[in-house]
Amino acid sequence: MTDFEAARGPHPDYAFAHASEAELGRILDFYQVAWEYEPTVFPILWDLDGNVLESFAPDFFLPDLELFIELTTLQQRLVRKKNRKVRRLRELYPGLRIKLFYARDFRALMLKYGRSALVSEFSGTLGQVTSHQEVDGTVGPEDRLDGLDRSAGSKDDTDPAESGWIAEPGPRYERRSRSARRRAVRRAAAATIHAPAT
Amino acid sequence: MKASQDMKADVAEVLLTEEQIAARVAELGRQISADYAGHEVTLVSVLKGSLPFMADLMRRIDLPLRIDLMEVSSYGGTATESSGLVRILKDLSAPIDGRDVLLVEDIIDTGLTLNYLLRYLKGKNPRSIKVCALLDKPARRLVEIPLGYVGFEIPDAFVVGYGLDFGEVYRNLRFVGVLRPAAYES
Numbered sequence: 001m002t003d004f005e006a007a008r009g010p011h012p013d014y015a016f017a018h019a020s021e022a023e024l025g026r027i028l029d030f031y032q033v034a035w036e037y038e039p040t041v042f043p044i045l046w047d048l049d050g051n052v053l054e055s056f057a058p059d060f061f062l063p064d065l066e067l068f069i070e071l072t073t074l075q076q077r078l079v080r081k082k083n084r085k086v087r088r089l090r091e092l093y094p095g096l097r098i099k100l101f102y103a104r105d106f107r108a109l110m111l112k113y114g115r116s117a118l119v120s121e122f123s124g125t126l127g128q129v130t131s132h133q134e135v136d137g138t139v140g141p142e143d144r145l146d147g148l149d150r151s152a153g154s155k156d157d158t159d160p161a162e163s164g165w166i167a168e169p170g171p172r173y174e175r176r177s178r179s180a181r182r183r184a185v186r187r188a189a190a191a192t193i194h195a196p197a198t
Numbered sequence: 199m200k201a202s203q204d205m206k207a208d209v210a211e212v213l214l215t216e217e218q219i220a221a222r223v224a225e226l227g228r229q230i231s232a233d234y235a236g237h238e239v240t241l242v243s244v245l246k247g248s249l250p251f252m253a254d255l256m257r258r259i260d261l262p263l264r265i266d267l268m269e270v271s272s273y274g275g276t277a278t279e280s281s282g283l284v285r286i287l288k289d290l291s292a293p294i295d296g297r298d299v300l301l302v303e304d305i306i307d308t309g310l311t312l313n314y315l316l317r318y319l320k321g322k323n324p325r326s327i328k329v330c331a332l333l334d335k336p337a338r339r340l341v342e343i344p345l346g347y348v349g350f351e352i353p354d355a356f357v358v359g360y361g362l363d364f365g366e367v368y369r370n371l372r373f374v375g376v377l378r379p380a381a382y383e384s
Binding site for chain 2: 104105111112
């Protein structure tokens, strides 16, 4: 076992939401950059009673670099949704560092590493291995849609102000345990299986 | 992948001409000579991409200097898949403890390789360590690392030439150019 492996402990058995996330995990492992998968859920939208309507869990956190990474290797139409969430996150948590990794960034990374054959697999829904984002009751309607059916288009891109929801800054976020993350992924996967075809 | 017999035909656009590179390398050499005046610097070139840059840069530095070479495995390379971790393929040939080290890189994009290398080299207790990169592609950065010297900040494009390759080809182009998508999509 190398020093790096000893420091990080055994490789976590994460259930990734998308094949591109698994690939990024392998890349970070390769370069010995410590990471956690969806460790934190940030509320980004509340109703008037203070109930969380929408949350956002960035895909990766690199603790040594204090950096969150969100991958958006899906269809362009869903990128707007991610952009909006990241913008909201930055407004509500100004000290937080987050890097949005677009499909083109990931494609370039794969080309750089000579893995061009994988590029097509990471576009659209083909790279989807399961769904994610639904977390312990803090999830909003968009997240549920995100988790259940990324391929079916979306009612998203709705401005919160237009929807009537009111966003109140409340920079308290939830750090999830590994078991909580696994439970959430299992629930989301089960929901995917039972979701009606569209 | 198979490059065209005429490599230039695979280049969509020349980003940096031979003359622009030479002029900037000379400027960097002058700046480094001034900054390290009175010191003996060790230039460490990271193989293979930085070879042409290193060769030109070292001849533009008017100081006594030593050179050394390092090579690290790259993600996706066949030599590395057995371990799954980055490896030093070629280590320094001389100790650097107490020395002023300048790590010479061809391009910084994600910063992952550089981050690993700097951690590794700092473990060898140099007096100082800085990075001199010919090209900086900040749009792709994952790991923020202070760069001591940068030749050019470039846009987010797939570039080859002057040491930079695609599939080990194009390194010997005397300019830096943007590769045609057809060259890497084929």
